[in-house]
Amino acid sequence: MADIPVAVRADLHTHSTVSDGTDSPAELVAAAARSGLEAFAITDHDSTAGWAAARIAAEEHGVTMIPGIELSTRVQFASVHVLGYLVDPAHGGLLAETARIRESRLTRAERIVERIAVDYDLTWDDVLAQTSSGATIGRPHIADALVARGHAATRSDAFAGILHWRSGYAQPHYAPDPLTGIRLIRAAGGVPVLAHPGTRGAEEVLPESRIRQLVDAGLFGLEIDHPENTDAAKPRLRRLADRYGLAVTGSSDYHGLGKPNRLGECTTDPEVVARIVAEGTGSSPVVPRAGERAAR
Structure with missing residues (x-):
């Protein structure tokens, strides 16, 4: 397992210009370093194209980078997003599905x-x-x-x-159902976490019966500490996490100037970060050497 720092402060949901953020991958890494984060995950929508530039910048700034993706899925007309950490970016099934979604x-x-x-x-x-x-x-x-x-x-x-x-201007786009998305992330060696499942209306889309199906398919965790989850939804989500042994993650969902969300305003427990890194087999994080971390 990669040597993740014991007291790492990690934000596991950020976006670059590869999807709908306003910072380039390199600028995103620099912003993460300035915010005091020791680790972050780049999770652009349906794309891993920002990973290479982010890896280089992470090594330069001494920040741990966990490569990820935010996979679009759908329940009827409602959008449900699934974060996939440490997937294999060359996995055929994942490449085909994300190309279709894009x-x-x-x-x-x-x-x-x-x-x-x-x-x-x-x-x-x-x-x-x-x-x-x-x-x-x-x-x-x-x-x-x-x-x-x-x-x-x-x-x-x-x-x-x-x-x-x-x-009246809205139009739907193709996306697989969450069950298919979670199976695909697992097949690509990744670790799936439901993104912001406590926003308004999400409880109707993701009742306990559906959560149970997703757990059976390999769901790892719920992104509960997120600025857009409602206070009313969080206690229910924590009960579900306890009931089904799901990890709880925290993230900002940073988009640069595209959203008011601030880097590091919500973070993930270091033990959960270590579990994600231990389970993910499709790719590897960038973990700076101790000297590089100390130089920050």
């Missing part, structure tokens, strides 16, 4: 822009101007384009207004 996200985004353009001054080129090369294009980039055009004050404002499903 392609569906792209065509969905194009349809949304077409619908919005009927009522607002917005073009596909406006959206492309908000993305980096190779990024998984999605609704956050449309939100940024709306902000740039002056139709919304912030990304959050765009999601609360024009991009809200009640506004």
Whole structure:
């Protein structure tokens, strides 16, 4: 097992420009180091393309990097995300599924822009101007384009207004069900954790009967300490974690300027971090030598 520091302060859910964050992978690592984190996980949506640059930067900054992914899954029309730590980025099944999801996200985004353009001054080129090369294009980039055009004050404002499903512009995209997603992450040597399962409405989508199915499929944990989980949902989630022997993780879901979430505002217990590293077989974390850590 990798030599994870005993008192590591770890944020296990962050995004770069490879998906919908505003920091490049290297900038994300630098921000993690400045925030005082000893470890972080890069978990871009349906992509591992940021890993290589993040690895190099993690070695330079003396920060432990746990490679991961946030896999899109769906229960009917409701989105459910599954974090997969230490997956094999070359696993055929994972590559095929994430490619299908990203392609569906792209065509969905194009349809949304077409619908919005009927009522607002917005073009596909406006959206492309908000993305980096190779990024998984999605609704956050449309939100940024709306902000740039002056139709919304912030990304959050765009999601609360024009991009809200009640506004009539929403379109679904393909994603597997959570059961399939967890099995796929395990098949790729990864460690699956349900991302922010306590947001509003999540209890209806993820009742105990469904959680039990996911546990049987290999679910490792629940991301309970997350800024978007409601206070009302957290006690229920902790009871479920105790009942089914699930680990509890904590993460910021940092997106740079794309969200108000702050790096390190929620963290994961070091023992849980060590268990994730011990279970993950698809890839390896970047763990700086003791001297590199001490130099920070």
